[in-house]
Amino acid sequence: MKPKLKPLAEQVIVITGASSGIGLVTARKAAAAGAAVLLVSRDEAALARIAAELGDRASYAVADVGDRAAVETAAAAAVARWGRIDTWVNNAGVTIYAALIDTPEDEHRRLIETNYFGCVNGCLAAIPHLAESRGALITVASIVADMPSPVMGAYAASKAAVQSYVESLRIELEAAGTPVSVTLVKPSGIDTPIADHAANHVGGHGLIPPPVYAPELVADAILDAAVTPRRQITVGGGGRAQALFAEHFPRVFERLAPIAATTFIDPAKTQPQPSNLFAPARSGRERSDVNTGRQVSLYTAAARRPKLVKGVAVAGLAVGLLALRSSSRRKEA
Structure with missing residues (x-):
C-alpha cells in the first residue's frame, strides 16, 4: 500500500515551531488553502493569537518538542479535534552563534534536544496516525546538513543528524510497507527570526547566512510535499551551490568558510536578549529584523517540477x- 495524499483543503496538518518563521508562514498558507491546522510551540499566548486569527479550522497545543510526552499529547489533541492527522511538519528549531569550543554545554545539549530529538519525537508521535491516513511526514532540516559551518557548527551538526535520521527512517518505513510519504526539506538561509532568537557568544547581532530567501518559498515547498510525495527538496539555489562547492572542493571551502562566516554577524548591532533556547521569546513574527529574503528561487521551482x-x-x-x-x-x- 502506498501513501495517498489528500488535497490541502481536505487535510489535517500539524506544524511544530508554528509560532514564528517558517512554521507560522506555513500555517497561514495551509489555513488559507482550507486545511485544518494544529499549531504547536512553547508559547501559549502567541499560539492563541495566531489560532484566533486563522479561524475555526485552527487550534493549538503547547509543547516543547524535546519532551516526547508533550509531543504525543499534541498529536492526540489533533486526533481528538479532527479524527486524524494527514500531514505532520517537523519544523521547530533553535540556533547558537559560537565557536564549538566556546559553546556552553547546557546550550549545546538544549539545541540537540530541540533540533534533533524534536524531530525524533515528532516522527515517533506522527507515524502511527500517518500510517492510518496514508499521509505525509515532512521535516525541515537545512542546507548546512550537507556542509560544515564555522560559528554555527552546533546547528549544522544537529541538522546533519536530522538528515541521517529521516533518510534512514524512510528506508525502514518503505521496507516495512508503511504507507507514509517521508520528505526532507533543506532550506538555504531564510529570512526568519531564528537569528534574532539565537544565543550569541561571538558578539554583535547574528545574521542569516547569505544568500537569504523568503520564508514563503519554504512554506510552498512544504505544502507541495503535503500533496505530492517528495523525497527531498532544497530551497534556494545559492545554498545548493555552496553545498556542492563544499563537497567537491573541500580544502578550498575550508579556507574560505571562516571568511564567509564573518557575514553571519553584524558587529554594529546588539543581539536581542534573551535567546529562545530554554524558553520562548518574541514569538509571532514571520521575518527577522535585519535580513531581506529573495522572493524567487528558480532552482527550487525546477526541483518541484x-x-x-x-x-x-x-x-x-x-x-x-x-x-x-x-x-x-x-x-x-
Missing part, C-alpha cells in the same frame, strides 16, 4: 540533434 524540467531538457536535446543533423546534411550536399 522534475517532469517539466526533464521534458524541456529532452525537447532541447531533440532540437539540438535535429539542428546537428540538418547541418550535417547541408555539408554533405
